[in-house]
Amino acid sequence: MKKRKFGPALYFASDKNVFDALVQKQKVDASTLATLFRNRNTIVSKATDRELLAEYFSRLTHDFYDHRIISEKIGIAPRRERSTTVELKGELDADNVKSVLEDLRREINESGDNAFISRNGDNFSLNIQYSRPDYRKSEFAQLVTKDAVIEFTKTESGYSIASPQNDFANDIRDELVSNIATKTPTPIEKFVITLFDKPSPKARTRFFINLIEGLEGFSKRDVSDVYVYKPKLTDDDRHDLARISHDRINKNG
Template sequence: MKRRFGPSLYFANDKVIFDSLNQHAVKADLIRELLNERGILVSAETPKERLAQYFSRLTADYFDHKSIASKLGRVAKRERITYSELKGDIKQSDVVQSLNEIKAELQEKDCTIHIEVVGDRIVALISYQHIDYSKTDLRQVEPRDAIIEFTRNGKDGYVVRSTQNVDIDPLVEQVVSRLDTATLGSVDRVRISLESYTDPMIRTRFFENLVKSIKGYSFITITEAYCFKPKARAPIKDDDDEEEQSDIEKSPYVERVTLRGDGVNKSFIIDDLYKNNYYIIKVVWQIRLQSRVDSDIYELEAQFGKPDSCTGFSYQIRSVFICDDGNITTKKRSPKKEEMDTIYRLIESSAILECSKLATPS
């Protein structure tokens, strides 16, 4: 490849390289590899900090920076999936056209999108770069993959499943907006939400029932529960109440509480939180197949991204604990695609059912 030299908007100096190489996650073997590529042999006894200090003093060009950044690249984590339904007279060609319009815009931003149509299912696979300025300079750019899936839901419309994050959510909104325009405003979007249920006990009950209602799987335990309580603000009626309002704002207040361990839903601590109007917004629990005594253990996560309104529902399989000869081990594996497809749809149907139960007076 021919090298091109010239001015650039950004240059990684020796401090940036030193800070990147001296991170806890970076092993000394990686720095030795970088030095070996330059024909420099070092002792296995040399401390990592000294290796990073030595390498950062060497002259490095754009291609060296790019090589270091790729070696230090962060492994993209598995992200949560979100669900919604589009009801209306939506044609498959309208969905494909809307995705193609988004595709053209993404390609201008050096992102790639591949659209597949298989029967009643339309899948958009997106590859892009996520920038996180809170990380060190050479680790700010993280390659990511995402998915937007449309599946025909009878004659009523489509079910939309997509990766949930700040990059993909706006793209889904754009596609839905284009579909609404194409159908002359006839698209109705339905999401899993507890926005209309403000009672903390009702919102907590949703999660308590959800974790035990995954069809075909046995509930084991809740390992994490995230509780939330919105801060109440007393209205200011006149000038005489300003001092009282100021005292309220200065009083100690805990908005979020996280509980971790086995069976945290049975803890007396969480009972006290419920009494103080906290409610669950995120839960991590474990299940296993009812049909197999030696089934692996699936650790699931479900949450509402916006705790105040309990909207933005999403879910994922965090990991799978391997069961060996009937014994649960600490070894983990990534979930298989068919496992994710099955369990995600079961979580969706259970969440929809629990929402419908809340709407029915007991």
């Protein structure tokens, strides 16, 4: 596990950074602005001009907690990431897997991130909350916090490992596999489905077409156009939805 070469603070925000953040009405709401002032034993009115409040607050001394409150509002929520699966085949002992997970969990926590392990029989889940900088973002959005869940599911031939498809999770997964192989007395095999040997977009498209055509019991239909829209509900539509919801609740008891 590589240790972080930065942190916990990337920078000290200037008065201009704070002012520019607080005047963003769409992201920093009135309650957040009031909280920042209340932490300084100051009560502000909703009728007070926002730019006036932002200008006054930006001239004050700011600490880590001020930055964290503002960053939580300005920061961009991470999107749901794609997942990938690796199959391990061999005589894998659940206690060895748990021991490897515990060792890595301690390393992750010592590096500054947070991790914990949950267990259900011989199945394990490593939950990690980590922060990485993205200097392409604005000042209060540079530190991006993400969650990664790496799941070990017991199979007849070994374990199936499911994890997010990103560099951080891949490095963690590969380190876990390497450590498990070291602790396992017999050799283990690692199976990964990849299209690395098909760099051509046409070849990859043909691969998926053949995969779809090879599904038994299913028929294909061509779609020329797809429209996605959100219709505006009328009062009658809302009444029907409320009635359907009410009927379902009564039916389920």
